[in-house]
Amino acid sequence: MKSAKWENIFKGWDNKESETVHTLKKVPVFKNLSERDFSELEKMMHQRSYASGDFIFKNKAPGEGMYIIMRGSIKITIGTNEGSENTLAELGKGEFFGELALFDDEPRSANAIALDDCVLLGLFTPDLMILQERNPVLGHKIMFNLGGLLGERLRKTNHLLIKEQSK
Amino acid sequence: MNHTQSNYIQQIYRIILFLIGLWFLNLVWPFISDVILMLIFAFLFTTLLLSSVDAFERKIGNRNLSVLGVVIILLGSITTFLGSFISQISLQAQEFSQRVDQDTMTSEFKSLGEKLTSALPSFMQNEQSSSDYLATKLTELTQGVLGSLGSLVGTVGNFMFIAVMVFIFTIILLSEYHSFKKALVNSIPNKYFEVGLKLIYNVEKSVSSYLRGQFLSAASVAVMSITGLLILNFFGANITLVIFIGIIAGLANLIPLVGPFVGMVPALIIALMNNIGNDAATAHMFFGAIPSPFFALDIIFMFLVVQQIEGNLITPALVGKSVGLHPMLVMIVLLIGGTLLGPLGMLFAVPATGVIKVILVEVAFLRKNSHLL
DSSP, rough: OHHHHHHHHGGGGOOOOOOHHHHHHHHHTTOOOHHHHHHHHHHHHHEEOOOOTTEOOTTTBOOOEEEEEEEEOOOOOOSSSTOOOEEEEEEOOOOEEOGGGGGGGHHHHHHHESSSSEEEEEEEEEHHHHHHOOHHHHHHHHHHHHHHHHHHHHHHHHHHHHHHHHH | HHHHHHHHHHHHHHHHHHHHHHHHHHHHHHHHHHHHHHHHHHHHHOOOOHOOOOOOHHHHHOOHHHHHHHHHHHHHHHHHHHHHHHHHHHHHHHHHHOOOOHHHHHHHHHHHHHHHHHSOOOGOOOOOOOHHHHHHHHHHHHHEEEEGGHHHHHHHHHHHHHHHHHHHHHHHHHHHHHHHHHHHTTTGGGGHHHHHHHHHHHHHHHHHHHHHHHHHHHHHHHHHHHHHHHHHHHOOOOOOOHHHHHHHHHHHTTSTTTTTHHHHHHHHHHHHHTTOOHHHHTTTTTTEEEOOOHHHHHHHHHHHHHHIIIIIIIHHHIIIIHHHHOHHHHHHHHHHHHHHHTTTHHHHHHHHHHHHHHHHHHHHHHHHHHGGO
8 A cells, every 4th residue: 555645745746637637738729738838737727617607707807817618618798688698609618718818908808608517727817927937938838829829810800801891 | 774774784783893803803812923923924935935946846846845855955055054153153252252351351442442532522521531431331231242142042942943833834835835825716706706816916926026125135235245344354344254244134134124223233243353452443443534443433334335225226126116115104114013013013014015005906996896797
């Protein structure tokens, strides 16, 4: 039988992959990261549970960071009154939202509401700043990936705009 | 009962609850104050050491071993410093006691008194033998200081107990810091999650930037004091243990207002011990004009210059901005802290006010934007 003391001392060397790391590996923001990077990232993540219909955040509320869906699904909406609610997107497991709050101090631009009971992972600006200071290589990788995704979205928006203008 | 009345009763109910809370705190405070103080110190040490432990953990991939490594390095450094300091100071004291007995000290102080009296204008020179009086008083004072060192032993025992407890708390906090923080964050209800998270980070940032500022400020005082003392030695001040005196001055500087003056005391004592019997040092003149026996005025002047540089250039740049408090408010909270808890109160007054300020800002924001939560 293994001694509990020794297990405690060497608990950091247990390599079994957690559900958090498993989810993070599917997110494009964290592509090209090593196992060690993921274990460091896991420590920064905040796991939150929401019941169906709960607001994750409201439009115009101050935003602190992005969320990744580990279980369940959510919808992004504008307007909360029945009839005036406009659903912009429905997101499921492995998808992320709210990432703009990582870059600016602007308030949230839409509501995020849980469609069913869900578990989310939160990555917040102060954590990213601390990571940037303590492990710049990992911080740069994440920032570069985020920049790439935002660039891709901008390109798509430009494409749609050009398409609309040429009609 | 209408709505206003109900609100009024609720307010009274809250005030009564608050007063009962204060009374209860006052009742239990004597029993918990020491533990709270230990926890505060442990938290401050944790904040200082956290980045080193995190960096070490990244290298070896194990938290507990990283804490162990950092603690061993820290203990090694402290033991080396203290051991070397104690052996140096005992050597110094041994050499001093061999060189100077009580009679020599009295005659030395007597000649110093005569020199000082003769340097004074004639109308200030007393007819009675002021040099005798000064010599006896100075001897009594020096003997008294040396004698009271014995009573320090009891205090050292108490200090050792507190130090060991702080050390244990620091190890636990360092090892479990991220888990504790996560547990704290997890306890925030979803509605207040992002605001609560921001509050925790702002408090953490305020404390760590204050500590970092203080640490750099203490380091700069130590370096400047060492440089200053070496310059004085160049002019014949004969001050030994320069590095230790510099480090003590840097550490003492952490206590606002009083600290800088405490910092210059060891330098004055060492200068006195080393220069007793040295006629050139006894007759030394500050800038060739004012009598400065044993380079006392030179040392005080040097420390004042260091304090001015630190107080007007370094601290405002490193510490003041980090907490974002008005200088007037800093003075007021220092006085309140000093009155309530003495030097410890002064040490904690500024960061505690910084934390309270961060909490008040967030509470005000919450009250204004509660509809967005």
